[in-house]
Amino acid sequence: MVATNDCDVLIVGAGPAGLMLSTWLSKLKIRTRIVDKAPTKVLVGHADGVQCRTVEVFQSFGFAQRLVDEGAHINEVVSWALDSKGDLQRTGRIPDNEPGTSRFPHAVLSQGRIERFLLDAMKDFNDLTVQRSTAPVSMSVDQNLVGDFSPNSYPISVTVRRLTEEESVPTQLGAVPNGLHRSNLLADDESDAAKGTKEAGAFDNAGEEETIRTKFLVGCDGARSWVRKHMGLSLEGDAAGAVWGVLDAIVSETTFPDIRLKCTVQSKVGSILIVPRERDYVRFYIQIGSTKPGERFDRSSVTPESIIETAKKIMAPYTLECSDFEWWTVYEVGQRLCKTFSHDKRVFIAGDACHTHSPKAGQGMNTSMMDTYNLGWKLAHVLLGKATPDLLKTYSEERYKVAKELIDLDYKLSRMFSAKPKEEGGDGDGVSLAEFKAFFKSLSRWASGTAVHYLPNMLVAPERQPALAPGLPTGMRFESHLVVALADARPWHVGDRLVSDGRWRIILFAGDIREQEQKAKLEQVAAYLDTPDGPIRRYTPPNDDLDSVIEILTIISNPRISVEPNAFPAILWPARKPYGSRAYDKLYADDSSPVTPNVRGEIYKNLGIDPKTGCIAVVRPDQTVSLVCALDEHKQIGDFFAQFMVPRA
Ligand code: FAD
Numbered sequence: 001m002v003a004t005n006d007c008d009v010l011i012v013g014a015g016p017a018g019l020m021l022s023t024w025l026s027k028l029k030i031r032t033r034i035v036d037k038a039p040t041k042v043l044v045g046h047a048d049g050v051q052c053r054t055v056e057v058f059q060s061f062g063f064a065q066r067l068v069d070e071g072a073h074i075n076e077v078v079s080w081a082l083d084s085k086g087d088l089q090r091t092g093r094i095p096d097n098e099p100g101t102s103r104f105p106h107a108v109l110s111q112g113r114i115e116r117f118l119l120d121a122m123k124d125f126n127d128l129t130v131q132r133s134t135a136p137v138s139m140s141v142d143q144n145l146v147g148d149f150s151p152n153s154y155p156i157s158v159t160v161r162r163l164t165e166e167e168s169v170p171t172q173l174g175a176v177p178n179g180l181h182r183s184n185l186l187a188d189d190e191s192d193a194a195k196g197t198k199e200a201g202a203f204d205n206a207g208e209e210e211t212i213r214t215k216f217l218v219g220c221d222g223a224r225s226w227v228r229k230h231m232g233l234s235l236e237g238d239a240a241g242a243v244w245g246v247l248d249a250i251v252s253e254t255t256f257p258d259i260r261l262k263c264t265v266q267s268k269v270g271s272i273l274i275v276p277r278e279r280d281y282v283r284f285y286i287q288i289g290s291t292k293p294g295e296r297f298d299r300s301s302v303t304p305e306s307i308i309e310t311a312k313k314i315m316a317p318y319t320l321e322c323s324d325f326e327w328w329t330v331y332e333v334g335q336r337l338c339k340t341f342s343h344d345k346r347v348f349i350a351g352d353a354c355h356t357h358s359p360k361a362g363q364g365m366n367t368s369m370m371d372t373y374n375l376g377w378k379l380a381h382v383l384l385g386k387a388t389p390d391l392l393k394t395y396s397e398e399r400y401k402v403a404k405e406l407i408d409l410d411y412k413l414s415r416m417f418s419a420k421p422k423e424e425g426g427d428g429d430g431v432s433l434a435e436f437k438a439f440f441k442s443l444s445r446w447a448s449g450t451a452v453h454y455l456p457n458m459l460v461a462p463e464r465q466p467a468l469a470p471g472l473p474t475g476m477r478f479e480s481h482l483v484v485a486l487a488d489a490r491p492w493h494v495g496d497r498l499v500s501d502g503r504w505r506i507i508l509f510a511g512d513i514r515e516q517e518q519k520a521k522l523e524q525v526a527a528y529l530d531t532p533d534g535p536i537r538r539y540t541p542p543n544d545d546l547d548s549v550i551e552i553l554t555i556i557s558n559p560r561i562s563v564e565p566n567a568f569p570a571i572l573w574p575a576r577k578p579y580g581s582r583a584y585d586k587l588y589a590d591d592s593s594p595v596t597p598n599v600r601g602e603i604y605k606n607l608g609i610d611p612k613t614g615c616i617a618v619v620r621p622d623q624t625v626s627l628v629c630a631l632d633e634h635k636q637i638g639d640f641f642a643q644f645m646v647p648r649a
Pocket of ligand 1: 012013014015016017018035036037038045046047048049111134135136220221222223224225226246329331350351352353358359360362363364365368
């Protein structure tokens with residue numbers, strides 16, 4: 001029997017990782033519960049950088065524009081260092097992202113606002129909210145049921161307890177409250193802050209316990225993860241930590257000309273990272289010390305004023321006066337990684353629970369959200385009976401690789417940042433300006449999040465040799481370009497057709513179908529896809545729309561008006577239930593729209609696809625390219641899906 005407190009997925013922790021997962025699962029209508037020990041979401045401070053790839057994912061859920069409008073945008077990174085006379089000089093400017101990396105900016109906005117967007121989305125999608133001031137106290141996994149993925153099998157039981165105010169509210173750091181100027185909160189966050197108080201009854205049920213039966217448990221509960229500990233796992237690596245002073249302040253007066261640009265400043269006194277923030281705030285990151293394993297840093301000497309005093313010394317002779325310290329912290333972190341992110345295909349960890357590193361590359365929040373963006377659709381596929389549980393193995397494989405790369409790069413970045421400046425060609429351990437600049441440049445693509453590259457596995461076919469589309473490597477995110485809809489001449493970014501709704505996409509780059517041979521190839525592909533044993537009908541429930549599991553999008557290379565929509569086989573623009581209207585939004589051309597004649601996405605050229613012969617790309621629900629093959633290799637599509645998809649009766 002299903003009890004009301006049973007769920008399919010229980011998430012512990014409602015930081016960026018937990019909220020991204022609950023947003024995904026809400027969108028896919030999965031029965032989800034999410035608990036967090038804190039009484040409110042983050043309100044100010046914490047992480048702030050949102051890389052281009054994360055913005056693309058927000059777009060696929062429909063709320064990227066909120067971030068783009070509210071956030072500061074990082075376009076250029078400037079380095080400052082001492083010249084041979086010992087004077088601080090601007091030593092280089094590089095674009096924050098290589099031109100063409102993404103159509104979205106690298107934006108900077110408080111973690112609390114990112115959490116707001118996710119909280120709003122999960123509420124909108126499936127009325128899901130976070131159960132706050134609640135933490136797990138015990139868990140058990142029934143080994144007899146672990147391999148039983150039938151609908152009524154709940155192998156995991158977790159007992160959670162409602163916390164008291166003392167247990168739930170994080171302690172403030174030092175005498176000056178670290179953050180929370182209520183007057184700075186936007187109206188939608190103000191109500192959240194108010195809800196987490198005694199007056200609002202947030203702690204009325206303190207001490208109450210509840211046992212939740214669940215099919216999957218996901219620990220998104222940060223660096224000190226309770227779930228990780230109960231999986232018998234730990235973070236391994238450099239227990240020594242870098243200690244960072246982080247401060248968000250309004251700069252009331254400065255002679256430093258680049259205060260609204262992202263800057264690294266290296267002087268004899270130390271290094272500082274400056275990040276322009278929303279609402280005229282500026283974030284200062286200064287490494288103020290480091291700890292050896294087992295050692296604790298004495299935070300009592302650090303205040304917002306002391307952080308600014310250090311900043312002033314580093315930036316001298318430029319002046320710097322700050323007012324309105326919105327948030328500050330002493331952030332102590334080592335480069336540490338958990339050896340696996342899953343157990344028994346039933347319990348998973350994500351985000352800071354699996355990897356910790358310095359804030360310098362602005363990756364913590366992004367990598368954490370991308371962990372659960374990778375996991376969410378896979379859990380849903382298994383829960384909805386679309387795929388076998390084996391595909392869950394790929395979560396840890398894929399995300400461990402990303403986390404390992406992040407930790408390795410962060411290690412190098414830390415060395416660059418804390419090393420003393422060295423004369424060009426000089427001896428010693430320092431880092432020369434040229435090395436510093438070259439390293440930062442090499443980071444740009446990686447830091448945008450678009451360089452994530454999963455290795456071949458059951459969801460990522462090996463790269464076809466020779467590559468048919470060098471711009472579409474398997475294991476990387478689908479790079480979006482503009483196309484135009486055949487039927488209504490509307491320009492579309494292909495990325496906007498790859499919404500996060502749990503569907504796979506087969507993208508047919510049909511080539512130039514004015515050529516009879518090419519048209520015949522497209523018809524053969526369509527005929528294959530339309531057969532009862534083809535991947536569309538095999539995996540789509542009989543009463544559902546034909547595009548409900550796998551959607552086919554066709555992009556031709558010949559001009560839009562050189563072909564009529566009804567020249568295409570029916571499976572490529574299937575009829576929709578209940579009225580039988582045709583799905584005109586499946587057919588596109590690599591062409592401009594009559595209203596923007598000079599704007600053409602040139603998708604074939606940009607992805608390196610031959611405009612005569614085209615190719616086929618299979619794209620996962622998280623927009624990762626799974627398979628690329630030639631049109632006449634279309635049977636590979638069926639072989640690919642047969643590895644993990646479950647045929648529908
Ligand atoms: P978290 O954001 O840590 O979220 C974990 C959630 O789990 C929290 O809401 C917590 O209340 C909850 N939780 C924990 N334990 C339990 C439990 N037992 N039961 C129930 N709930 C639990 N990154 C930067 O890039 N720049 C910064 O300046 C920066 N500053 C930071 C300052 C602080 C004080 C902290 C803690 C982190 C900072 N980070 C910063 C890191 C960044 O915030 C994280 O990388 C990112 O938030 C990771 O997201 P997450 O969801 O994995 O974990």
